[in-house]
Amino acid sequence: MPANLGMAQLSNAFLVAALLCYSLAVLAFAGDFAFGRRRGAAAGTQARARVPELVGVGAADGSIAGDAATDGLPAPDSATGDGPANPRSVSKSVEPGTKPGRWVQAALAAVMVGLVAHVLGVITRGLAVHRIPWGDMYEFVTALTCVAVIFFLGLMIRYKAYYLGLFVMGAVVVALGLAQTVIYTAAGPVVPALQSYWLSIHVTAITLAVGTYFVAAVLGVVYLFAERHARRVAAGRPTGSDGIMRRLPAPEVIDSLAYRTVMFAFPIWTFGIIAGAIWADQAWGRYWGWDPTETWAFITWVVYACFLHARATVGWRGRKAQVVQLIGFCCLLFNMVGVSLFITGLHSYAGLN
DSSP states (O other): OOOOHHHHHHHHHHHHHHHHHHHHHHHHHHHHHHHSOOOOHHHHHHHHHTOOOOOBOOOTTSSOBOSHHHHSOOOOOTTTTOSOSSTTOOOSOSSTTOOOOHHHHHHHHHHHHHHHHHHHHHHHHHHHHTSOSOSSHHHHHHHHHHHHHHHHHHHHHHHOOGGGHHHHHHHHHHHHHHHHHTSOOOSOOOOGGGOSTHIIIIIHHHHHHHHHHHHHHHHHHHHHHHHHHHHHHHTTOOOSOHHHHTTSOOHHHHHHHHHHHHHHHHHHHHHHHHHHHHHHHHHHSOSOOOOHHHHHHHHHHHHHHHHHHHHHHSOOOTHHHHHHHHHHHHHHHIIIIIIHHHSOSTTOOSSOO
């Protein structure tokens, strides 16, 4: 069935509108850093001291751990009574009592409007091609960035992590901008090998996982800068970005949020690999053939598994844990871009070769 060009053009219009809204959101987040209500040094220190625990998962003894020793978060001040009475309780705020200012409210509104346009863009692309709209690299990137925005919007609302919006939404704007320009692919049918109901299962799972890993990677990069800034402050050395870093959550909180994000994505990625193996058996008569994409998907799985295992068993936190996490994301990027575009294999369906 030929593509519906009218729907394809409508999809492009929605996605461009989403890109513009996200760009405005980035400007608003940046405006909050530049012109928003500033916290004094004492207020910032007090807020960091009162950071509540988040639920920790995967302690070495198999229990749920939410205290500072098991999850890398600052412990509540028992002398002042700050923090939850129950050290294992769940908090929904990175900074208790923090309310978004006008700049952040404007940014959140722009993100929500952009997300509506983004979702409509993905849906109309599917209507244009009469299938699930992630059959080539362009569609895959537009879908995974949509997942990233949905996940991070929920993260911001749940934990009030508004000051991370500049970095995550900035990365989304770059990825979606590249999709709309460099890797854009006109609407059309997919190759016969992809004309299967397994496209809706395998690639959907991979899209959800990659979109979530995308958020974790941005949080990991932000953590490295925030942790470096904290070390420089502790050593009494001058810092050139104190106004920005002081408004971010404590490095331990960013580390914990990145960890939870990877924990959410990892089972979905695992399911996606298993579903891909079943699809490969139906399409090619074998579950696993060490095709380049299969190999790098497995390498990515191993690296993220090492990240989670090291954190749960030997207590890796902070810089070395985030470095491992970012290595996993680099493997994922190489699989998506390098393998898909430059290495010939059974999964060369990017639509750009």
